[in-house]
Amino acid sequence: MRVGELADRTGVAPRMLRYYEEQGLIASTRQDNGYRAFEEADVERVRTVRSLIASGLPTRLVRVVLDIEALADDERSPSCSTAFAEMLYGELTTLNDKIACLTKSRDTVRHYLEHTEHSALVGAAEPV
Amino acid sequence: MRVGELADRTGVAPRMLRYYEEQGLIASTRQDNGYRAFEEADVERVRTVRSLIASGLPTRLVRVVLDIEALADDERSPSCSTAFAEMLYGELTTLNDKIACLTKSRDTVRHYLEHTEHSALVGAAEPV
DNA sequence: CTTGACCTTGACACAGATGTCAACGTCTAC
DNA sequence: GTAGACGTTGACATCTGTGTCAAGGTCAAG
Numbered sequence: 001m002r003v004g005e006l007a008d009r010t011g012v013a014p015r016m017l018r019y020y021e022e023q024g025l026i027a028s029t030r031q032d033n034g035y036r037a038f039e040e041a042d043v044e045r046v047r048t049v050r051s052l053i054a055s056g057l058p059t060r061l062v063r064v065v066l067d068i069e070a071l072a073d074d075e076r077s078p079s080c081s082t083a084f085a086e087m088l089y090g091e092l093t094t095l096n097d098k099i100a101c102l103t104k105s106r107d108t109v110r111h112y113l114e115h116t117e118h119s120a121l122v123g124a125a126e127p128v
Numbered sequence: 129m130r131v132g133e134l135a136d137r138t139g140v141a142p143r144m145l146r147y148y149e150e151q152g153l154i155a156s157t158r159q160d161n162g163y164r165a166f167e168e169a170d171v172e173r174v175r176t177v178r179s180l181i182a183s184g185l186p187t188r189l190v191r192v193v194l195d196i197e198a199l200a201d202d203e204r205s206p207s208c209s210t211a212f213a214e215m216l217y218g219e220l221t222t223l224n225d226k227i228a229c230l231t232k233s234r235d236t237v238r239h240y241l242e243h244t245e246h247s248a249l250v251g252a253a254e255p256v
Numbered sequence: 257c258t259t260g261a262c263c264t265t266g267a268c269a270c271a272g273a274t275g276t277c278a279a280c281g282t283c284t285a286c
Numbered sequence: 287g288t289a290g291a292c293g294t295t296g297a298c299a300t301c302t303g304t305g306t307c308a309a310g311g312t313c314a315a316g
Contacts (some may be wrong), residue, residue, distance in 0.1 A: 010147070019224075040237055048229070051225060051226070051229035052225060052229060054184055054225075055183065055184050055233075057184075065233045065237060068236055068237060069236050078244055079189075079244065080246070082246060085241060085244055092237050092238055092241065093164070094182075095180065095230055096234060098183040098184075099230050099231055099234060100182050101176075101179035101180060101182075102226055104185075104194045105180060105185075106218060106227060108197050109191060109193060109216055109220050109223065113130075113194045117207060118210060118248060121213060122215070122217070122220070
């Protein structure tokens with residue numbers, strides 16, 4: 001599919017899709033006419049990219065996470081440099097901190113809403 | 129305490145503390161000489177602000193979360209406009225999405241690390 | 257009184273994510 | 287073949303969160 005369709009299906013502007021490609025977060029082949037060609041799987045990938053970026057990860061880290069996700073199934077006992085592993089471990093810690101912080105905020109907001117006369121709204125959000 | 133001490137104790141540059149104040153995320157009184165005066169509780173508050181911003185929340189939302197947190201203990205059955213409640217509900221959904229996305233990425237990274245020869249690193253990170 | 261550490265405000269600069277626009281090529285439909 | 291929708295690249299603008307610096311006030315120590 002071309003960039004416009006991918007944009008329609010993900011809700012992400014073509015401009016940003018090109019930017020993500022430039023940053024190495026998504027890939028495309030080229031048609032004879034120079035148009036980008038994306039695959040079905042890119043729809044999911046773009047959604048993941050969006051979420052990760054919205055969650056405060058810089059593109060450079062999004063790339064790492066996606067790369068790891070990609071080889072997770074094949075290479076089950078991978079070897080990597082200690083430096084890389086330590087970097088990942090640092091990021092793991094950062095991710096845990098972010099999750100903890102967001103969870104606390106989420107609970108704060110939810111508890112607040114539950115105590116307003118609009119508490120019915122909260123019904124849908126399942127506790128974790 | 130003055131801005132320098134708060135900076136030392138939070139690891140956040142004075143420049144950013146003034147910025148956060150400008151954005152309404154923290155408050156200070158002024159001494160006679162014009163110096164900002166912060167309270168003990170601001171140390172925690174600044175840490176919270178940092179975490180929330182690092183988690184991708186824009187300052188405008190950080191303000192809302194902190195405001196809610198502040199009145200959570202006093203006003204237990206607050207009344208607010210439907211529009212505000214709906215906005216909060218929307219943010220609640222966003223927070224849940226971010227948490228889910230970060231959790232998935234965290235698990236991806238952790239599982240990867242566990243399968244490398246550096247798996248010993250992961251020991252500290254408790255599963256959630 | 258001077259020095260040095262700390263504070264003030266204000267400005268300018270920068271990076272990352274994003275919007276917008278121009279100039280131009282491609283393709284479909286009339 | 288021309289119009290219109292869509293694609294391409296490249297440039298510039300904007301917003302946020304930051305860093306840095308200048309010009310100046312405050313204050314404690316020598």
